[in-house]
Amino acid sequence: MSVLDILSDEERLVVGTVHEFVDKEVRPVAREFEHSDTYPEALIEGMKRLGVFGLAVPEQYGGTPVSTPCYVLVTEELARGWMSLAGAMGGHTVVAKLLLHYGTEEQKRRYLPRMATGELRATMALTEPGGGSDLQAMRTVARRDAEGYVVDGAKMWITNARRSGLIALLCKTDPDARPAHHGMSILLVEHGPGLTVSRDLPKLGYKGVESCELSFDGHRAPATALLGGAEGRGFGQMMKGLETGRLQVAARALGVGRAALEDALAYARARESFGKPIWQHQSIGNYLADMATSLTAARQLTLYAAREADAGRRIDMEAGMAKLFASEAAMRIALDAVRIHGGYGYSTEFDVERYFRDAPLMIVGEGTNEIQRNVIAAQLVARGGLDA
Structure with missing residues (x-):
């Protein structure tokens, strides 16, 4: 049974079309773009033509939902x-989902x-320079x-921040609230006075697409910018959004792992x-068997976590497991894959060194794997077991 068998005919066509786009337009140029850390403008335009940025947007707002x-x-x-390229549409999808679940009708019509x-x-902005995964310790107010609102603070590691026109900013609207997450919104x-993209952060991998540091210094946002129109709900809203985000990071890991396996198999x-x-x-065959x-x-x-999401169930544990x-x-x-390629695996003339540099991002991004284990354990206890 192919994994595509779980999809409708229309969705299989969508996946097949993206597969063809990747083989014809992405793979031939990815190494050059990655090594020069060049923003892939033409490839992003190709993704727009394919409707990739509208996969989470309902038809009534012009999307092609899947x-x-x-x-x-x-x-x-x-x-x-x-x-x-997958990173370029990850946070975008999370924001689309946030708008769909929690946005006012005016907000949906304005942006979707x-x-x-x-x-x-x-894109979304959560992480701060001194906070890491401890979102409740954030200082952006x-x-x-x-x-309306006057925003002050800083955010770190914000993907697509320079080229995204909309930022879903998690911040404190009531700094004195206890517990702290009750005061978050x-x-x-949108970009404007008081919001500065101060620098693009240098990275081991994940090249081409920018990850930035943001500075808010008296930035003004209208009252209508508050997601859903009610303060104090931001933490719960973002945690729901991160379920999609963690599935997306898991899927990115699948892509990197698959590319590494395919290259290693062809080389072997x-x-x-x-x-x-x-x-x-035998030693090489064992590697290939374990990789597959x-x-x-x-x-x-x-895919199990994805099906549970579509069934309308809470998936913080399942998405955490997948990620x-x-x-x-x-x-x-x-x-x-580097081992199988031997010395060539260490050469920039082969793609496996790129996979090796890209893979760590999925371990630390969208909540570190240590945080995922905490989430999984807490949910096991709260639910009374795995199958309760």
Whole structure:
């Protein structure tokens, strides 16, 4: 049974179209773009033409919505070509979901039609320089006055921040609230005076697409920028959004792992030593077997979480499991691909070194894997067990 069998005919066509786009337009140029850290403008435009930025937007707002399993497989295809492209639409999708679940009708009509076409791209801003995964310790504050909100603070590691016209900003609208998360809200912020993208952060991998530091210094946002129109709900809203975000990161890991496996398999079949293809040496064959098994298990775990999401169930534990397992699997698969390539695996003339540099992002991004384990354990206790 193919994983595509769980999709409708229309969704299989969507995944197939993205697969063809990756093979014809992405893979031939990804290495050059990645090594020069060049923003892939033409590839982003291609994603817009394919409707990739509208996969989470309903038809009434101009989108082409697909099931969550289809979204996972599209993300995997993009990451198979170049993980940065999948990152370019990750936060955008989370913001679209936030608007759909919690936005006012005015907010939906203002943003979703332009987000569906990619004319307006969106990102989310959570992490702060001194906070990391401890979101409740954030210091970015939005104070209400007669004209709306005045925002002060800083955010870190914000993907697409320079090129996104809309930022879903998690901040404190009541700094004195206890517990702290009761005072947190999401503001839909647009670029303007008082908001500075201060620098693009240098990275090991994940090149081409910018990750930035943001500075808010007296930035003004209207009262209508408050997501859903009610203060104090931002933490819960963002935690729900991160369920989608963690599925997306898991799917990126699938793409990186799959690319590494495919390259390693092709190399092991073509390369000979001691008079036979190297895959026939037991040590190399064992690597390939373990890589394929891990990737298959990671994909099924991620698709399971995606189906649970579409069933309307809470998936913080399931998405955390998928992100945890898939990201760790991608890291091991990428390392084993380097081993199989031998010296060539350390060469920038082969793509496996890129997979090895890209894979760690999924381990630390969207909540570190240590945080995922905390979430999983807490939910096991709260639910009374795995199958309770």
